[in-house]
Amino acid sequence: MTGDATTRARGRPKTFNRARTLDVAIDSYWRDGVDAVSVNEICRRAKISKPGLYREFGNEDQLMDAALTHYTETVLAPVLATLSDDRPFQETLDTLIDFATREETPDAPSGCLFAKMRSFRWRLGPVTGEHVDSLREHAVAAYAAWLEWRANEGEIELPAPVEITATYVDAQLTMMLTRISAGEDPSMVRAHARLAFAALTTPNGLSL
Amino acid sequence: MTGDATTRARGRPKTFNRARTLDVAIDSYWRDGVDAVSVNEICRRAKISKPGLYREFGNEDQLMDAALTHYTETVLAPVLATLSDDRPFQETLDTLIDFATREETPDAPSGCLFAKMRSFRWRLGPVTGEHVDSLREHAVAAYAAWLEWRANEGEIELPAPVEITATYVDAQLTMMLTRISAGEDPSMVRAHARLAFAALTTPNGLSL
DNA sequence: CCGATTTCGTACCGTACGGTATTTATACTG
DNA sequence: CAGTATAAATACCGTACGGTACGAAATCGG
Numbered sequence: 001m002t003g004d005a006t007t008r009a010r011g012r013p014k015t016f017n018r019a020r021t022l023d024v025a026i027d028s029y030w031r032d033g034v035d036a037v038s039v040n041e042i043c044r045r046a047k048i049s050k051p052g053l054y055r056e057f058g059n060e061d062q063l064m065d066a067a068l069t070h071y072t073e074t075v076l077a078p079v080l081a082t083l084s085d086d087r088p089f090q091e092t093l094d095t096l097i098d099f100a101t102r103e104e105t106p107d108a109p110s111g112c113l114f115a116k117m118r119s120f121r122w123r124l125g126p127v128t129g130e131h132v133d134s135l136r137e138h139a140v141a142a143y144a145a146w147l148e149w150r151a152n153e154g155e156i157e158l159p160a161p162v163e164i165t166a167t168y169v170d171a172q173l174t175m176m177l178t179r180i181s182a183g184e185d186p187s188m189v190r191a192h193a194r195l196a197f198a199a200l201t202t203p204n205g206l207s208l
Numbered sequence: 209m210t211g212d213a214t215t216r217a218r219g220r221p222k223t224f225n226r227a228r229t230l231d232v233a234i235d236s237y238w239r240d241g242v243d244a245v246s247v248n249e250i251c252r253r254a255k256i257s258k259p260g261l262y263r264e265f266g267n268e269d270q271l272m273d274a275a276l277t278h279y280t281e282t283v284l285a286p287v288l289a290t291l292s293d294d295r296p297f298q299e300t301l302d303t304l305i306d307f308a309t310r311e312e313t314p315d316a317p318s319g320c321l322f323a324k325m326r327s328f329r330w331r332l333g334p335v336t337g338e339h340v341d342s343l344r345e346h347a348v349a350a351y352a353a354w355l356e357w358r359a360n361e362g363e364i365e366l367p368a369p370v371e372i373t374a375t376y377v378d379a380q381l382t383m384m385l386t387r388i389s390a391g392e393d394p395s396m397v398r399a400h401a402r403l404a405f406a407a408l409t410t411p412n413g414l415s416l
Numbered sequence: 417c418c419g420a421t422t423t424c425g426t427a428c429c430g431t432a433c434g435g436t437a438t439t440t441a442t443a444c445t446g
Numbered sequence: 447c448a449g450t451a452t453a454a455a456t457a458c459c460g461t462a463c464g465g466t467a468c469g470a471a472a473t474c475g476g
Contacts, residue, residue, distance in 0.1 A: 009421095009422080009473070009474075010420085010421055010422065010473075010474055010475085011420085011421040011422020011423060011472075011473060011474070012421080012422050012423040012424070012471065012472040012473055012474090013422085013423080013472070013473065014422085014424095015423080015424080016423080016424085035243070036331075038462080038463060038464080039463080039464060039465085040462075040463070040464080048425095049424070049425045049426080050425085050464090050465080050466090051423095051424080051425065051465090051466070051467095052423085052424070052425075054464090054465065054466080055423080055424090059464080059465075060464065060465090119327070119386075119390075122390075123244075159403055159406070160399060160402075160403060164396065164399050164400070164403075165403075167396065167400070168399075168400045168403050168404075171383065171387065171400055172404075175379065175383045178327075179379065182327075182329065182330075188372065188375065191368060191372050191376075192372070192375070192376045192379055194368075195367055195368060195372075195373075195404075195407040196376075196380075196404055196407070198367070198407045198410075199403040199404070199406045199407065202406075202410060217443070217444075217452080218443075218444060218445090218450085218451055218452065219442075219443060219444075219450080219452020219453065220441065220442040220443050220444095220451080220453045220454070221442070221443060221452085221453080222452085222453065222454095223453080223454075224453080224454085246432080246433060246434080247433080247434060247435085248432075248433070248434080256455095257454070257456080258434090258435080258436090258455085259435090259436070259437095259453095259454080259455065259456090260453085260454070260455075262434090262435065262436080263453080263454090267434080267435075268434065268435090
């Protein structure tokens, strides 16, 4: 019936900028940590009123969830997608390490919002919390598929059952992200990554 | 002049039990996390009044510092002391891993208060914060001395300069403690420890 | 211009925090 | 039994939090 491009407005036109608010929230959570940024502070930074934010997102839990969703789509998914690229094991691994140890830039803080949420798992609301759990499972499954693939290609030899190796990769990358966020020296973290992933790249695995 | 066993009291006798309050504080911080326990909550659990606690410890920062001091003396120091024992490398390493992956007991929560404070370094007050920094340096130095000792004995071959290897051991143990506190499966964490420390125990080190 | 409709933000609610002013309780001293 | 010294806890301070009631503002159809 209403053939217009957008549905014609009836009352006061909406001025709330959801995308911009979400950007501020993501940047704040990412840069300063989920626990250090309040809803009040996000409203201050985004220059919006608090009821405006609550009308748009519902509550703090759903705001975080929306931030995590958008972060996943724009940042995390491309990284995990590289696990499906048919490249040498070491190249893909280096991509992961580079992501985890990336230095801060004006538009992208160091570390990873998802990793920060994981380390605060027990403080998250139910929606965000379960979202984090599911993302974690998804990431581990992606690592497992990648590792089995490269093992079948004869490129690496799994030093332990694939579930254990995949969660090991996940744990090591998460730790690297945490340490980079904590301000540790990226070159030191990268040096540790070489040690941690030697278990995968040394031909004989471990003798233990 | 006052020859009595204890100095005779002049006013109302002191009933505040410092040791017991400190025990409650340590257990609370250790079990629930430094960030999750308020001064109010510690007073509630210790059944003391808030001014009483503030008279005894000064402020929250100094209370945490006192808790960390006592925890270090009673829990941490004995563990670090094992690094000076003349035992096979693998035995001492197993001791460290056992400490890091210990299950919770009624009187000792899993994880490590020091590790929990480290992950909250930037939220700590100045006193506790610098205490944590200095403890960390002390621990890394102890790891470095141990590693060099066992390398000189020909028991292991350092896969990287000793400073890097020592901080690697520190980082891995800290991560294990963090994950155990987060409720992860201890057997999984131990399996990952075997992978992480393979870089030290495999004869050839890494080929990377 | 007048309601009807929708969105806006000010001002507020209850709670909890770290920290303290002040009063009350308990002892010794003369 | 005063008077003094010390330590106890009640009751409060200012601030910040997550969340919302409610009236003001802006656009519509008539």
